[in-house]
Amino acid sequence: MFAFIIRRIIQATVVMLVIGFIGFSVKHQLGDPVRDLVGISVSVEEREALRQELGLNDPFLVQYGRFLANAMHGDLGHSFFFKRPALDVIFDKAPATIELVFAASLIILLVSVPVGLYSAIYPKRFFSRFAMGASIVGVSIPVFLTAIVLIYIFAVQLHWLPSYGRGETINILGWESGFFTLDGLKHLVLPSIALSSIMLPLFIRLIRAEMMEVLETEYIKYAWAKGLSSKRIWLVHAFKNTLLPVITVGGVQLGILIAFTILTETVFQWQGMGFMFLEAVERSDTALLVAYLVVVGALFVVVNTVVDIIYGLINPTVTVASR
Amino acid sequence: MQTRRQKIKESYLLYSFKRDKVAMVSFTILAILLLAALFAPLLAPYNPYDTASIDIMDSEIPPSWTEEGDSRFFLGTDIQGRDLVSTMLYGLRISVMIGIGAVILQALIGIAVGLVSGYFGGRIDAVLMRIADVQLSFSTLMVAIIVSAIVQIAFGVGRYEQLAVPILIVIIGIAEWPQYARTVRASVLGEKNKEYVEAARVIGLDSRRIMFSHILPNTLSPVLVISTVQVANAVMSEAALSFLGLGMPVTKPSIGSLIDAGFEYIFSGAWWITFFPAVLLIVFILVINLLGDWLRDVLNPKLYKG
Amino acid sequence: MSLLEVNNLEVIFALRHGDLVALNDVSFTLDKRERLGVVGESGAGKSVTGFAVINLISKPGRISKGTILFDGKRLDRLSEREMRHIRGNRIAMIFQDPMMTLNPVLTIGTQMVETLRAHRKISKKDAAKIAIAKLELVHIPSPERRLAQYPHEFSGGMRQRIVIAIALLTDPAIIIADEPTTALDVTIQAEIMDLLLELCNTQDMGLMLITHDLGVVAEVTERVMVMYAGKVIEVAKTSDLVASPMHPYTKGLINALPGHGECDEENRLQQIPGSMPNLTEIAPGCSFHPRCEFCQDICTREVPELRSLAGMDERKVSCHFAGTEQMQ
Numbered sequence: 001m002f003a004f005i006i007r008r009i010i011q012a013t014v015v016m017l018v019i020g021f022i023g024f025s026v027k028h029q030l031g032d033p034v035r036d037l038v039g040i041s042v043s044v045e046e047r048e049a050l051r052q053e054l055g056l057n058d059p060f061l062v063q064y065g066r067f068l069a070n071a072m073h074g075d076l077g078h079s080f081f082f083k084r085p086a087l088d089v090i091f092d093k094a095p096a097t098i099e100l101v102f103a104a105s106l107i108i109l110l111v112s113v114p115v116g117l118y119s120a121i122y123p124k125r126f127f128s129r130f131a132m133g134a135s136i137v138g139v140s141i142p143v144f145l146t147a148i149v150l151i152y153i154f155a156v157q158l159h160w161l162p163s164y165g166r167g168e169t170i171n172i173l174g175w176e177s178g179f180f181t182l183d184g185l186k187h188l189v190l191p192s193i194a195l196s197s198i199m200l201p202l203f204i205r206l207i208r209a210e211m212m213e214v215l216e217t218e219y220i221k222y223a224w225a226k227g228l229s230s231k232r233i234w235l236v237h238a239f240k241n242t243l244l245p246v247i248t249v250g251g252v253q254l255g256i257l258i259a260f261t262i263l264t265e266t267v268f269q270w271q272g273m274g275f276m277f278l279e280a281v282e283r284s285d286t287a288l289l290v291a292y293l294v295v296v297g298a299l300f301v302v303v304n305t306v307v308d309i310i311y312g313l314i315n316p317t318v319t320v321a322s323r
Numbered sequence: 324m325q326t327r328r329q330k331i332k333e334s335y336l337l338y339s340f341k342r343d344k345v346a347m348v349s350f351t352i353l354a355i356l357l358l359a360a361l362f363a364p365l366l367a368p369y370n371p372y373d374t375a376s377i378d379i380m381d382s383e384i385p386p387s388w389t390e391e392g393d394s395r396f397f398l399g400t401d402i403q404g405r406d407l408v409s410t411m412l413y414g415l416r417i418s419v420m421i422g423i424g425a426v427i428l429q430a431l432i433g434i435a436v437g438l439v440s441g442y443f444g445g446r447i448d449a450v451l452m453r454i455a456d457v458q459l460s461f462s463t464l465m466v467a468i469i470v471s472a473i474v475q476i477a478f479g480v481g482r483y484e485q486l487a488v489p490i491l492i493v494i495i496g497i498a499e500w501p502q503y504a505r506t507v508r509a510s511v512l513g514e515k516n517k518e519y520v521e522a523a524r525v526i527g528l529d530s531r532r533i534m535f536s537h538i539l540p541n542t543l544s545p546v547l548v549i550s551t552v553q554v555a556n557a558v559m560s561e562a563a564l565s566f567l568g569l570g571m572p573v574t575k576p577s578i579g580s581l582i583d584a585g586f587e588y589i590f591s592g593a594w595w596i597t598f599f600p601a602v603l604l605i606v607f608i609l610v611i612n613l614l615g616d617w618l619r620d621v622l623n624p625k626l627y628k629g
Numbered sequence: 630m631s632l633l634e635v636n637n638l639e640v641i642f643a644l645r646h647g648d649l650v651a652l653n654d655v656s657f658t659l660d661k662r663e664r665l666g667v668v669g670e671s672g673a674g675k676s677v678t679g680f681a682v683i684n685l686i687s688k689p690g691r692i693s694k695g696t697i698l699f700d701g702k703r704l705d706r707l708s709e710r711e712m713r714h715i716r717g718n719r720i721a722m723i724f725q726d727p728m729m730t731l732n733p734v735l736t737i738g739t740q741m742v743e744t745l746r747a748h749r750k751i752s753k754k755d756a757a758k759i760a761i762a763k764l765e766l767v768h769i770p771s772p773e774r775r776l777a778q779y780p781h782e783f784s785g786g787m788r789q790r791i792v793i794a795i796a797l798l799t800d801p802a803i804i805i806a807d808e809p810t811t812a813l814d815v816t817i818q819a820e821i822m823d824l825l826l827e828l829c830n831t832q833d834m835g836l837m838l839i840t841h842d843l844g845v846v847a848e849v850t851e852r853v854m855v856m857y858a859g860k861v862i863e864v865a866k867t868s869d870l871v872a873s874p875m876h877p878y879t880k881g882l883i884n885a886l887p888g889h890g891e892c893d894e895e896n897r898l899q900q901i902p903g904s905m906p907n908l909t910e911i912a913p914g915c916s917f918h919p920r921c922e923f924c925q926d927i928c929t930r931e932v933p934e935l936r937s938l939a940g941m942d943e944r945k946v947s948c949h950f951a952g953t954e955q956m957q
Binding site for chain 2: 011029143152156255262267282284304
């Protein structure tokens with residue numbers, strides 16, 4: 001088990017190095033650190049001097065090494081628009097995105113598990129058929145359209161919920177949180193529903209399919225023959241076996257939610273990393289773009305590594321050596 | 324023997340198709356939409372690319388059946404004064420073109436990688452599949468968004484918009500190849516150790532020949548199933564990119580960029596500019612997904628989980 | 630009165646193209662401490678019979694006729710709740726493949742304790758004590774330590790011993806063993822069978838042994854019931870059946886055993902020609918007639934009854950010509 005964890009961590013490091021390399025190449029080709037630092041109103045001679053001083057005339061690999069070393073110290077370059085270190089900007093925006101993803105994951109989990117299990121246990125009931133039909137319609141609606149429809153109904157027509165922004169936030173230990181004010185929670189409702197809408201159908205179908213497969217197994221039939229209660233058979237015997245594939249696929253899918261935050265944040269003007277990223281693209285703020293790439297890459301790698309390790313821990317039959 | 328099995332399979336496909344109303348309706352709608360996209364220049368009442376025929380005075384006219392409607396424009400006009408029906412037809416054409424182009428590209432890359440990986444195994448397999456895993460874990464949409472953002476900055480918005488169609492095909496194609504690679508590899512591994520491949524090897528056929536003439540046909544049904552879903556995914560990815568302003572420009576809009584263009588005006592009452600393209604997009608993706616679901620049930624191939 | 634009495638049981642599977650009769654007029658009894666063998670080819674209805682007794686037939690199957698009397702209670706009339714109290718408590722089951730029977734993500738201890746606690750009001754600690762005692766009974770070394778292990782840490786033979794131990798937990802009156810050794814290595818098969826036989830004697834249990842292996846039946850059981858295409862075709866004391874089978878199908882089965890029956894001139898094992906019909910395409914008349922070497926006109930028209938033979942109380946056979954001269 002220990003060797004397995006070590007191997008996964010080494011793998012994660014390699015992936016991070018590759019992401020760093022891609023990020024650096026983008027920066028090297030497209031970025032202009034001099035402009036990022038001093039703007040455009042500086043003479044050519046001064047710029048050249050600055051270039052020399054910053055080491056921008058060094059060989060590519062030397063600069064890559066320096067980039068990595070700086071990154072290790074938390075220096076991912078300077079945002080030319082915000083006139084601040086790129087990483088600081090991202091950390092300012094991260095809480096908004098993380099809270100959005102967290103709320104959406106919570107919705108996904110709370111809805112998909114009961115619905116998936118119910119429609120696996122009673123596949124012929126009306127509700128199950130309805131859930132399956134609705135889920136295929138659900139995957140066919142792009143997340144930005146769900147978002148627009150939600151805004152149109154609940155904000156524009158009914159005036160029940162706000163249509164954009166994060167609302168009132170409270171600073172807790174440097175973390176701008178919208179979880180603790182009524183206004184913040186109100187602002188969170190529509191974006192998190194919109195974000196969860198893309199994954200919810202997938203999760204319901206996944207849980208249902210896995211559960212149905214498990215319910216057909218010999219050990220479930222044997223559990224019935226032992227005279228156990230249906231509650232215990234469904235929730236312990238069957239569900240525990242369903243969890244394994246759901247965690248592997250589900251963990252990765254939750255990571256993928258981060259990609260969809262870009263769309264959701266755009267529609268709701270949610271001041272998170274995704275919104276910031278698109279602004280950075282429009283402003284050609286290369287340093288910020290690269291920093292976003294590295295941070296999001298790290299997030300993905302961490303999520304996947306943790307999911308893999310959890311999977312190894314809870315599955316007693318996992319053949320650790322072969323992975 | 325092979326052809327007979329194929330025939331039985333095909334007739335079974337037809338049989339279950341005729342029994343399934345959802346599949347038939349979906350197929351009919353999809354066929355109509357595809358034909359409409361193909362013949363858009365013939366069907367559309369106006370040419371939305373012809374700037375000379377567009378009058379800015381016609382902008383934001385509601386659909387013809389509403390009070391302020393204009394009988395010339397059945398579904399109304401967009402913000403630039405273009406007939407919405409025509410713009411949607413041309414937009415669908417572009418979305419379909421990008422979707423199918425991207426799927427062909429990703430299928431070519433993915434099938435090649437999957438075949439090599441499954442057939443040779445060992446180190447090559449381990450490395451290729453690891454790359455596929457890592458790329459998939461980053462989500463295809465994320466890869467597409469970041470790559471298109473980088474390309475847009477590199478090219479500049481103007482040149483990017485000129486070359487948007489081929490660029491989007493390449494970006495979405497590259498972002499989605501691992502799906503194919505994994506599926507094809509899984510079915511190659513399934514077929515690889517079957518007797519007929521062994522037999523072919525014993526006769527002394529070389530490995531490439533075996534691969535293409537024996538294994539490839541057997542991987543077709545899983546490839547067919549994921550292809551339907553992948554076209555839907557590609558169209559959706561394109562729509563998402565366009566909605567973010569990283570895809571097709573408004574001057575040559577796809578369905579996604581039409582929705583994006585209309586989004587700003589939805590709250591000022593011009594709902595139709597977003598509404599009709601949105602319905603078209605959802606219907607198009609929905610019928611493909613329904614067909615894909617049906618195909619999966621009928622062919623029931625061993626798909627790679629996850 | 631017998632402990633278990635099954636009368637005129639009929640089980641049908643409602644399929645899209647119509648009903649499929651999996652069990653047709655099946656009757657048998659099982660006394661206290663009796664060991665009954667149920668023999669037949671796969672698809673003959675042996676397993677369905679076993680599952681029907683505890684009312685656990687997989688969908689779309691259901692009991693459509695007949696009665697099941699256990700300890701004076703009509704099992705076929707019990708509510709799901711009452712039935713649950715019988716399953717795994719009064720009547721325990723042993724499944725075919727021990728690799729598939731135990732839940733892979735729960736420890737042996739959990740799977741044993743939960744069974745006890747489903748039927749008795751006892752603490753986890755006391756339940757674990759009983760579990761350990763039963764594991765000892767099936768000769769599993771250091772059982773305390775084993776409770777914390779998962780099924781994949783055991784070999785197939787060990788797992789079947791655990792399944793047997795689970796069956797013993799509640800001191801059931803009957804164990805239904807559905808091909809308990811088919812999935813195991815030959816050497817282990819004998820060990821498990823010996824264990825079952827030993828436990829039946831020491832633990833006061835009845836055994837319903839479902840198998841396709843007449844050899845095993847001959848060694849373990851006292852009485853045997855032969856099934857063919859969803860019907861009982863012969864019932865007899867095991868020793869009588871092996872010595873003098875009455876039904877042509879049983880004769881064929883016995884002749885197919887190595888070292889039994891008359892071998893033909895080339896001294897080879899005999900086979901029954903043909904194969905058992907699919908349940909959807911059973912011929913009219915005696916369902917065995919297409920394969921029967923003694924087949925007469927009447928066999929193709931009339932279904933033979935399961936009848937006692939003159940002078941042989943414990944034997945029943947369903948063949949028009951059983952015991953007559955045409956069969957010699």
